[in-house]
Amino acid sequence: MTKVAEIDNRIDELKRQLENVKGGKSEVYARIVGYYRSVANWNLGKSEEYGERVNFSELSHDTAMRIKTAEKPVKTEPVAIEAETEAIEINFAEKKMAMENGDVATYSFFFKETCPNCPPVKAVIDSVELEGTKINVDSSNGLTEAMNSSVYSAPTVILYNAEGSEIYRTGNADKLKSFLKVQSA
Known part of the structure; x- marks a missing residue:
């Protein structure tokens, strides 16, 4: 029983600590022309563009391009x-x-x-x-x-x-x- 009580007390203490956690600013890096740079150092226009970016995957890119251009997929021949x-x-x-x-x-x-x-x-x-x-x-x-x-x-x-x-x-x-x-x- 004492083991369970200790664990419950520890859980309560951790929950109180978790409620008081204050987050800090995160540094976000993105790749531009072959190298990584902090997004915080980008100019206003590039920062706006970053918000509109979609991470690449074959399915999401293909779907996004079809929706964006509303055209048939480009043939590679x-x-x-x-x-x-x-x-x-x-x-x-x-x-x-x-x-x-x-x-x-x-x-x-x-x-x-x-x-x-x-x-x-x-x-x-x-x-x-x-x-x-x-x-x-x-x-x-x-x-x-x-x-x-x-x-x-x-x-x-x-x-x-x-x-x-x-x-x-x-x-x-x-x-x-x-x-x-x-x-x-």
């Missing part, structure tokens, strides 16, 4: 890869033709107040006679709209045709200027 590359080139050519034909109807410009790259992109947008919306992603409504449009960085400009389909997307002022030069001519 060389012919399929060539066909896919060809489709991308045709798709870009179609978008370029749409631009040359003046099919760009509207735009959405996603920006932040503190973004150093946003003013040059805004200047390009302001120089073109297009109707559109400027969305500040610092606001909760703007952030929600950015997430709904799959915008993950500022600045981002999305150009749409008259039917509302996306034609072009960029965050680079020079690329936007190059793409819109037909429109301003």
